[in-house]
Amino acid sequence: MGYFFARPTDAITSGWRAATEAYGAMLRGAVYDPQGSTTVRQFRPITETLTVATPLIAAGLGVAVAFRVGLFNIGAQGQLIIGVVLAGLVGFRLHLPPGIHLVVAVLAALVGGALWGGLVGLLRARTGAPEVITTIMLNYVALYLLAYLLTTSTFQRAGASNPISPPVDDSAAFPLLLGDSFRLHLGFLVVLVAAAVVWWLVERSTLGFRWRAVGANPAAARTAGMSVPAAYVGVMVAAGALAGLAGAAQLLGTEKSLTGGIAGSIGPDAITVALLGRSRPFGVVLAGLLFGALRAGGVLMQAQTGTPIDIVLVVQSVIVLLIAAPPLVRAIFRLETKRRRGAGTDAAAPTAERQGAAA
Incomplete structure (x- = not known):
């Protein structure tokens, strides 16, 4: 303390240097790295940001849609896992022609997430069960179901001692957009299209108007002749399908194989993305890009400045x-x-x- 009060500028200068170096490295790791030795290394950071942001945007859209109807969907993690399981089953067990195989695998992910989310909506509509409780419970059910499946002959990779599935067929994987030097895949564009569809569905369609009316005032919506239970079920089906799309992007675009930790922290992060995006599709896209940049840039920040990547959290x-x-x-x-x-x-x-x- 004596040194600080004697020369406070030393502490200020040191703190400023530490902050600028850390966040400067994060920016280079997330957007553009002028110190890269090749053009590929210079532009790889922005592609990594888009790749990491892809499942966050899709899952965030699922959480945001539920928010608009007054449902707090914190089950994106479980819905994503079920979508990943079905997409993986189609991806490495069925052998279909290119194009068709990818479409079928993505549809399987959508169906898996929709079923898992629709179950929550049905419980809320029929019994009044709080979706916060049911989604938390179903998250754990999905997590341990995945752990069990990875020990079965259907999902276990032949000759592997650790719980990992066979890789999905190339015909079921999202094509790379910029070649083998980058991980950015077609799933990013699919998620952007999904965001546009969600915007039209919620903001411009009759169904979206009913959902927003139920979210604003369920009693008034019921008096106006709208079915509140149908809105709960429908929106949770849509939310689960979007979370399943996030799982498809994670498996078919990035990981290519099922593991116990394939979902990572996408589900919890999706809640923050939806909150930051104010439950609006365009805001969710921007928030997902921000979080993708934080995660992509945190790796270079930790490597070059020694700043723990936990600062991202x-x-x-x-x-x-x-x-x-x-x-x-x-x-x-x-x-x-x-x-x-x-x-x-x-x-x-x-x-x-x-x-x-x-x-």
Whole structure:
């Protein structure tokens, strides 16, 4: 402390240098590396960012769609795993012509995720079971089901002692977009198309209007003749299918083989992506790209500056806290109650703040 107060500029300079070097390395590892010895190495970072972001965007779309109907879907991890299982089964056990094989494998992933998500919606619609509890439980069911399947002859790779499946056929894999030097695959473009479809479905279609009405006020939607249970089931089927698409991108585009940790932390990260994207498809795409950049750039940051890659998790956690801070502050200081009381005393003169709150 004596040294700090004697020469505080030393601490400030050292801290600034550490931060700029760390985040500079992260930027080079996520976007463009001018220090790369070849053109491939210089442009590989941006392709890695897009590759890592692909399953995050798809799973984040699944979580965001459920948010719009008032359902807190934290089961993207389980839905992704079931989608991966079915996609892998089709990918390495069926031998179909190129093109057809990929389509069938992707459809299998969509069906697997949709069934796992639809089960949650059905439980909520029929019994009122909280989706938070059922999705957590089904996440563990899917995780341990995958661990068991990798010990069976159907999924275990011949001659392997560790739990790993055979690789999917080349005909079932997403083609690489930029050649063998980069991992970026066609799944990225498929996910972007899925984001556009989700935007149209939620924002422009009649079905999406019903979902948003149920999310805004289930009682009013029911009074207007809308089926709230059907909305719950339908949106969870769609959310599960999107999570299954994330699994297809992870298996058929990047990993190529099933392992116990193939899902990684995509499911939990998808929740943060959906929150940061404000449950809007375009926002989810941008948030997924941000998180992909953090993960892709964190590797080079750790290698060159010694900064632990765990700082990426710290940044993600800070993002979640900043997103949660406004409603938390309003709840602690009862700002909503005060604002409503103020609105009651001066209802004839709506302010811009009240209009924004109503919107």
